[in-house]
Amino acid sequence: MTTHDAGAARPPRTSVEQHRADVAALLAPLVARRPVERLPLAHALDRVLGADVSAPVAVPAFRNSQMDGFAVRTADVVPGRALPVVGEIAAGSTAAPLAPGTAVRIMTGAPVPDGADAVVPVEETSVGRFGADVTEVVLGAVPAPGAFVREAGSDVRAGDVVLPAGTRLAATRLAALAACGIAHVEVVVPLRVSVVSTGAELVAPGERLGPGQVYDANGTALAAAVRAAGGTVAFEGRSGDDPRVLAGVLADAAALGDLVLTSGGVSQGAYEVVKDVLGPDADAASLPFALRDTSVEFRTVAMQPGGPQGLGRFRGTPILTFPGNPVSAQVSFVVFVRELVAAAAGRVADGARPRRRLDHAVTSPPGRRQMLRGALSVGGGVRVVGGTGSHLVAAMARADVLIDVPADVEALDEGAEVEVWEL
Numbered sequence: 170m171t172t173h174d175a176g177a178a179r180p181p182r183t184s185v186e187q188h189r190a191d192v193a194a195l196l197a198p199l200v201a202r203r204p205v206e207r208l209p210l211a212h213a214l215d216r217v218l219g220a221d222v223s224a225p226v227a228v229p230a231f232r233n234s235q236m237d238g239f240a241v242r243t244a245d246v247v248p249g250r251a252l253p254v255v256g257e258i259a260a261g262s263t264a265a266p267l268a269p270g271t272a273v274r275i276m277t278g279a280p281v282p283d284g285a286d287a288v289v290p291v292e293e294t295s296v297g298r299f300g301a302d303v304t305e306v307v308l309g310a311v312p313a314p315g316a317f318v319r320e321a322g323s324d325v326r327a328g329d330v331v332l333p334a335g336t337r338l339a340a341t342r343l344a345a346l347a348a349c350g351i352a353h354v355e356v357v358v359p360l361r362v363s364v365v366s367t368g369a370e371l372v373a374p375g376e377r378l379g380p381g382q383v384y385d386a387n388g389t390a391l392a393a394a395v396r397a398a399g400g401t402v403a404f405e406g407r408s409g410d411d412p413r414v415l416a417g418v419l420a421d422a423a424a425l426g427d428l429v430l431t432s433g434g435v436s437q438g439a440y441e442v443v444k445d446v447l448g449p450d451a452d453a454a455s456l457p458f459a460l461r462d463t464s465v466e467f468r469t470v471a472m473q474p475g476g477p478q479g480l481g482r483f484r485g486t487p488i489l490t491f492p493g494n495p496v497s498a499q500v501s502f503v504v505f506v507r508e509l510v511a512a513a514a515g516r517v518a519d520g521a522r523p524r525r526r527l528d529h530a531v532t533s534p535p536g537r538r539q540m541l542r543g544a545l546s547v548g549g550g551v552r553v554v555g556g557t558g559s560h561l562v563a564a565m566a567r568a569d570v571l572i573d574v575p576a577d578v579e580a581l582d583e584g585a586e587v588e589v590w591e592l
């Protein structure tokens with residue numbers, strides 16, 4: 170009698186955490202030791218400092234006025250009595266010492282003359298506003314010593330660390346460096362990632378779509394996700410189902426990148442080109458060159474979407490093979506690689522995932538961790554958007570997060586707390 174065991178060919182599934190750990194171990198040497206490069210400030214936005222930056226000059230570099238007004242010696246001021254105005258100091262000029270018993274017109278940012286110890290804004294004096302000749306000024310009160318005077322080094326002293334190593338260069342930080350006169354910075358070199366889409370059906374966006382053809386969404390998705398995480402894209406390529414062509418594309422990808430990401434060609438079909446090159450049944454003799462230092466393990470991760478996964482090396486370069494469905498490829502990047510690309514760029518993340526309350530009840534098939542697409546509600550909750558199909562790439566575009574439903578959970582009530590992965 171013949172029996173049919175429906176599960177006989179099904180391999181054991183690897184847990185999400187185990188696969189995350191294996192990917193992290195594969196990339197650990199790349200993440201741990203990052204080179205640095207010197208860049209002009211204009212190219213350093215969002216990069217991370219590889220070394221402390223000290224100020225070559227103080228900021229402000231000299232004592233200067235915070236207001237348009239009159240520089241005075243407070244000891245000389247008598248309320249209601251006029252002081253002769255003996256000159257003017259504009260921003261960008263230099264100032265002679267202030268003679269006792271006099272005042273001088275001064276503009277915001279101009280050097281406060283030696284001898285002066287306060288500035289009085291013009292609108293608080295008898296002059297009111299600057300016009301033509303001003304020969305004298307009357308003050309109504311004695312200003313406090315130091316009023317409206319910005320001391321040299323009151324923001325940064327020469328030699329101080331302005332920004333420490335590890336700082337991500339937001340606009341505010343670039344402004345601080347520029348204010349110190351720093352034109353170039355040493356920044357961490359991000360991971361260079363090569364992205365390869367596979368499948369005979371793929372055509373580039375913008376081309377004419379023939380019968381049975383599909384626009385390549387994964388190339389754009391993965392390249393953008395790499396950049397958003399802080400990495401750079403070293404190479405973008407596409408291959409049909411000919412293993413010799415894919416081997417050539419992968420050779421370029423591996424030569425140019427620190428890491429290769431592929432999508433497609435890893436499930437159980439008759440034309441699984443990634444497996445045809447890298448899998449256990451690959452016909453090495455048919456390839457145009459020998460695959461030294463190449464070994465990839467294909468496995469099924471207990472996650473949906475993103476079950477079929479591979480990891481290893483292609484000609485010495487780490488490679489991860491993602492499934493081709495566009496939702497699966499994007500979820501794979503978020504769950505398995507995104508934080509490693511960010512860490513390699515010097516960005517720090519505590520790995521904590523926020524918790525949200527479900528706006529409605531959810532059911533989930535047992536045995537596989539579900540990464541449902543979720544949209545955040547105004548009230549702070551989260552709701553599922555789109556269906557579970559891994560082809561729903563446009564529906565995914567409405568999602569803000571992935572809702573992480575553990576493998577052993579089959580139902581969650583409205584209001585239940587779930588962990589989410591931000592997209």
Ligand SMILES: Nc1nc2c(c(=O)[nH]1)N[C@H]1C(S)=C(S)[C@@H](COP(=O)(O)OP(=O)(O)OC[C@H]3O[C@@H](n4cnc5c(N)ncnc54)[C@H](O)[C@@H]3O)O[C@H]1N2
Pocket residue numbers: 366367368370371383384385386387388432433434435436437438441474475476477491492493494495497559
């Ligand atoms: N008999 C089985 N069939 C399938 C299984 C299985 O376990 N047994 N797993 C399913 C799951 S889950 C996934 S995910 C996919 C993974 O398939 P592949 O990685 O081999 O990907 P392809 O077959 O090449 O493509 C799948 C699907 O995605 C489209 N695709 C591929 N690349 C792109 C791209 N760059 N841009 C847009 N769309 C892309 C492709 O046209 C297919 O529709 O396998 C299931 N099958």
Ligand code: MOO
Pocket residue numbers: 472473474475476477492494497559
């Ligand atoms: O695991 Mo596949 O990635 O569901 O669509």
